[in-house]
Amino acid sequence: MSARDDALAAAMAEPDPSSLAAAARLRRSFDADDAAWALAQAALRRSAAGRFARADEMLFTRAGLEQATREPVARWRAARFVAAGVTQVWDLGCGIGLDSMAFAEAGLRVVAVEADGETAAVAAHNLALVDGDAEVRVGFAEEAAVPPGAAVFLDPARRTAKGRTWNVADFTPPWDFVLGHLASERFVAVKLGPGLPKELIPASVLAGWTSHRGDVVEATLWNRLGTGTEAVVLPHELRVTSPPALEVRPLGRYLLEPDGAVIRAGLVSAVAPGSDVWLLDRHTAYLSADEPVDTVYATTFEVDEVLPYDVKVLRRWVADRGVGTLEIKKRAIDVDPAELRRKLRPKGLGAATLILARTLAGTVAIAARRVGR
Structure with a gap:
């Protein structure tokens, strides 16, 4: 040692x-x-610890740990590479190597490229934990000589001294380089932040948003899997060519809150095929139904009570029921849930969920409880 x-x-x-x-x-x-x-x-x-199975053996940089792909997401993506027939993948801009580790664990031959020498050394240590033959090179992504037939994974740096940016002029490697790979014949996936502006998405790719344990963690562009959008609520994948149009109707017995990945992918209307669901408001991602809906793409709540959206009324409701643990959900309403919770002064042993929603009857507060999944 x-x-x-x-x-x-x-x-x-x-x-x-x-x-x-x-x-x-x-x-x-x-x-x-x-x-x-x-x-x-x-x-x-x-x-x-708790985020990565081999955390006690790995090396990290602070920035690398903050930006690292979640392990279940990296493994899901690696499995998709394998399913596409890929045998070798070049991870261009590998960071501390979390994605490269997943590729190697999936049986792919990995060549990882990282511009920063210290970070590359950390990646080499981490990759060696799962594949002693994996290769880590120090260099710029745009200078890598990727051989024909090899797949490419890119995770462009989107940070400046001021923080995260969606100005493509600040991306590393350059956005034109990323677009060039997406337009190539090789199999390519590009990891981006979940806030990916729609105007940056090329028409020729599949754009997907992935959530894990309720958090939308990233967007991914794929160049060999068709076009359109998809929502991945691990481990489930929702891809619909033509999402159905839904009616706007009054609140029913149940309210459905689509997963964030579904909302970003624009697939709200497709979360429960075959079920009679409708929108509460044309521009708000809440659905309703009169029968319970079993879907992994949305959380279903049973409506207990509909209250006016009025602080005094809600405060009295909270006090009368001895609610001490109060969850407040909202969409497209200009209110800070934490500030509203303070105003409602929850105190007691009870628990409740209030959902602030726009409906045909105006904005209301819906007291509801989770059912099903």
């Missing part, structure tokens, strides 16, 4: 690697740089 390995083992044994006491103890036995590196890695591993 190297001195850094020994330092990391000592840092991992510390109750709080970020404490001054831990730093003092490690500096008694290790070089200051090695001690600082080890303590930082131990803290990052603890932050990653």
Whole structure:
């Protein structure tokens, strides 16, 4: 083992690697740089615990951990590469290697390319945990000589000194380079943020939005899977060529809240094929039904009561029922749920959900409870 390995083992044994006491103890036995590196890695591993199966063996950078693909999403995407007949994938801009690890675990030959040498070293360590033959190269994505027949995965950096950006002039690698790969004959997937502006989506690709455990985590562009949009609510995939048109009708016995990925993909009307569902408002992504609807693409609530959207009325309702735990949901209504919750002064042992929704009768507060999934 190297001195850094020994330092990391000592840092991992510390109750709080970020404490001054831990730093003092490690500096008694290790070089200051090695001690600082080890303590930082131990803290990052603890932050990653529960998110990544091998977090206690991996190395991280802070930026890489913040931007890393969730493991179930990376594995789902790798499986799609395999299903497409891909045998080799070049991960251009691999970061700390989370996606590359998923590709390798799926049996694909991986070549990972990263411009930053320190980050590339972290990726090499992580990839070696699952595939000793995987290759990590230091270099720019646009300079990589990808061989014919190899697939490409791209995750363009979309950050500036001011934070995240959708100005394509600030993307790394350049957006024209990304578009060139999407227009190529090879199999290509491009990971982007879930806030992807629709005007950036080429007409020739499949654009998908993926959610995991209720969070919309990313958008992906695919160049060899047809065109249109899809919603992926892991592990389920919703792709509809022509979503049905729905009527706008009064609130029924049930309210359906589509998953965020479904909303971003524009597939709200397709969440429950064969069921009699309708919209509460033409421009709001709430559906209703008179019968319970079983769908993985939406949460179904049974309506208990419909109240005026009035703070005094709602405060009295909360107090009368002894509601202490109050969930407030809303769509297309200019209100801060946290601020409204303070105004309603929840206190007691009860729990309730209020859904603020636009309806044909105006904006109302719907007291409801989850049913089904």
